[in-house]
Amino acid sequence: MFSGKGRARRDLDSTRLRAWEVVRDASAQVVRNISRDLDEIAGIPLEWYSVITRLTEAGGTLSQNELLQRSRFSQSGVSRLAKRMEEEGLVERRPSEHDRRNLDVVLTEHGQDVFLRVLAVHHTSVQTHFGSRLSHEEAAALTVLMRKVLDGPEVEEEVTENLEHLLPFGETVLAVTSESTPLRDIAATRQALELPLVLDAAQHMTPPALNDLRAHVLSMSRLIDEPEEFFRADWELHRQIAACCRNDVLRTLYLSLLDAIASHLKHVMLTHNLRQYLYERLAIHARIVDAVASGEPDLVKAAVEAHDYTSSQLYAAKIYADDRLALDS
CATH class of the missing domain: 1.20.120.530 (GntR ligand-binding domain-like)
Known part of the structure; x- marks a missing residue:
């Protein structure tokens, strides 16, 4: 039982608990299916594709610490993953220019080519195992709800045009x-x-x-x-x-x-x-x-x-x- 500041909220009810279990199980199922598709069709693990995507979003380079913050892996997990991807020519690891105790992970030209090749496979798989199960309205509603979980209910206001x-x-x-x-x-x-x-x-x-x-x-x-x-x-x-x-x-x-x-x-x-x-x-x-x-x-x-x-x-x-x-x- 949690105590003090870490005490669990007492208003958790069976409806919210069941909602969490459905989100957890659905996420795990979809991730398994997408992982299988990427392995079988594109020949690349989903974890590698996730790293390549993060690097692409960042312009091609992230330190291992930044990669750790943007992923669900442990510090040792990120290090092992980057090493394996380096062996396959997808990334290079170099001493960081900003922190000599850290390494930068740099996407190679081969990694860029793999990203473009796998991108359509990934999106087709997401559509098959997730998107096709939802209407536009359901997907929009789910996005709003999950953003509340990730970011809180506050929304930055924008001037109405x-x-x-x-x-x-x-x-x-x-x-x-x-x-x-x-x-x-x-x-x-x-x-x-x-x-x-x-x-x-x-x-x-x-x-x-x-x-x-x-x-x-x-x-x-x-x-x-x-x-x-x-x-x-x-x-x-x-x-x-x-x-x-x-x-x-x-x-x-x-x-x-x-x-x-x-x-x-x-x-x-x-x-x-x-x-x-x-x-x-x-x-x-x-x-x-x-x-x-x-x-x-x-x-x-x-x-x-x-x-x-x-x-x-x-x-x-x-x-x-x-x-x-x-x-x-």
Whole structure:
């Protein structure tokens, strides 16, 4: 029995206890399934992928102490993990420039390539074992509840924007510089042109252009915490794909629509699912590049369909409205 400041709260009831048990068991089950998929399909342990993701988020380098703080491993566990990954060429360990008693863990080019290769596998597995079991509304509600557990119930307030200048964009919301209705039509038209443009580009993609696309997706992975820059990088990737399209009329029209959207961006609204959504978009764009590299029309079509953000615009508007109500209450 706890005592003093560490005494357990006496208001724990059977409902809350059962909720905790379900969260614990569901998490363990999903992690097991994702771990199995990564081992069998990608040939990499989930723990390695987690370390590569943390390093990518940090720009490629973390000290072992920082890695310890951002992971669920013990100090000795992080050290052993980094050593094994170094032996596989995924990371390098170097004396820290800031603390000679510590080591920096640095993601190698091979590690970057593995991250891009495994990213889509990981997200497909998460969707299969977790995302597909939940509706959009259920996933949004679960995110809010779990954020309360992680961060507490306080939410930092954000100034409410003029609703006429908010553009639902996939599962997030963009604040734009003009009335949003024409921009919705522009976004929908641009999305309708995506498939023919990418199919054409895939047939004329050169190896140097493909290498540039892969490097660009990697650079997008470092912008997860800079949403405006992420979206600008997203649109630049599509410009690079469009540059390989030989249909001049299609390419010109597509780029003009894309530029119209990009030129009106003020900033990205902070909805509660934003970071997770950007990771999802990153995986989708990695999938598009892989499909383009394959040159297979069916793979290109499936990737472009996954990229379609217009079908979830109403959901994005609902998410934003729910967030506003939560902040105002």
